[in-house]
Amino acid sequence: MKVWEKAPAKINLTLDVLRKREDGYHEVEMIMTMVDLADRLSFEDIEENKILLESNSGIVPNDERNLVYKAAYLLKTKYHIKRGVHIVLEKNIPVAAGLAGGSSDAAAALRGLNRLWNLNLTEEELMKIGEEIGSDVPFCVVGGTALATGRGEKIKKLPPVPPGWAILAKLPISVSTKDVYETLNLEEIKERPKTKEMIQAIERQDFLQISQLLANVLEEVTFKLHPKVKQLKKLLQQFGADGVLMSGSGPTVFALTNKESKMKRIYNGLRGFCKEVYAVRLLR
Incomplete structure (x- = not known):
């Protein structure tokens, strides 16, 4: 079986930093929305019980340093998946650009593997797992337009922005x-x-x-x-x-x-x- 997912880039319409938290993170309040510039990912079962990640980018790593790999590993260990997966990541979003490309890729991996492995996890459950990967991942799981608070992981959905x-x-x-x-x-x-x-x-x-x-x-x-x-x-x-x-x-x-x-x-x-x-x- 093979499944595909799109990972759109995000932009900030607002970004406010309220205070430094005791855990070392910053308390933020920001409104984000997604744009039609996206990475594409495919997920396919393989016989060997391992995570195999390939990418068309010479910049991003293909091992546990990659957030896609991290997302796959988290789901695999958390739900005791005994099958392997071959993930192909097609990068179109610039790297380290402030567009949450890596976070969106990780969110797409959570959504794609949820389908491939028939985990039937809810959006809320995927967002909770996403928190362990990075602050922008829960928003990228949901997509659309949203207000993010906390360290970025608390998401309140907003209406879509007007066309433009x-x-x-x-x-x-x-x-x-x-x-x-x-x-x-x-x-x-x-x-x-x-x-x-x-x-x-x-x-x-x-x-x-x-x-x-x-x-x-x-x-x-x-x-x-x-x-x-x-x-x-x-x-x-x-x-x-x-x-x-x-x-x-x-x-x-x-x-x-x-x-x-x-x-x-x-x-x-x-x-x-x-x-x-x-x-x-x-x-x-």
Whole structure:
């Protein structure tokens, strides 16, 4: 038997860091949504009792360091699966880009193996297992648009965002999420995201208001560590997007628009500045 799963990328519409927790993690409040840029995974039974992971990417590891492998191992040991699995991961989402590619892959592995191994686990059960892998995995299990709190693992579903495009631009640099959070000074945050207003704008399906309320408290930290990311954001703003924001801890910056002509103009304008540019639809 063989099953397939899609693993879409996510973008942050808001990202707020409230405090440092006693367990060392940060308490966050963020609204995330998914876009039509996705990795694809296939899962197939094999006779040998092992996890075999293959990928078309030369960057991501194919062993226990990969979150897909970690997800498979967790399910295999937790539910005493005595069969092997061959997983093929087709990477399309840029790596270490602030788009939760690895977390979405892990979530897809949980969903796919739940079907392949007939585990009949609920979404809530898969989310709970996802917590053990990474903070973004529970959201990626659910997908859509959602408010994430706690360290990112508490998920409240929201209505889908209105139709539109996101133009994603990733510079050829890697940003360490750990470094960004360690550099973040909570007392220096000047302006916090208006999370409640963003939820209301989503409920009203007000695209322009959503675009104007985009906010991420990690931006200033990443801008200091990597000034080119700040330059990229300014460039996107100059192209006349409805809203521009860095996703996660970066380095990907995205622009929102609900006009196809503007989407094409921004995309074409960026191509000369940045190699990795994607114009994708917001997923509903």
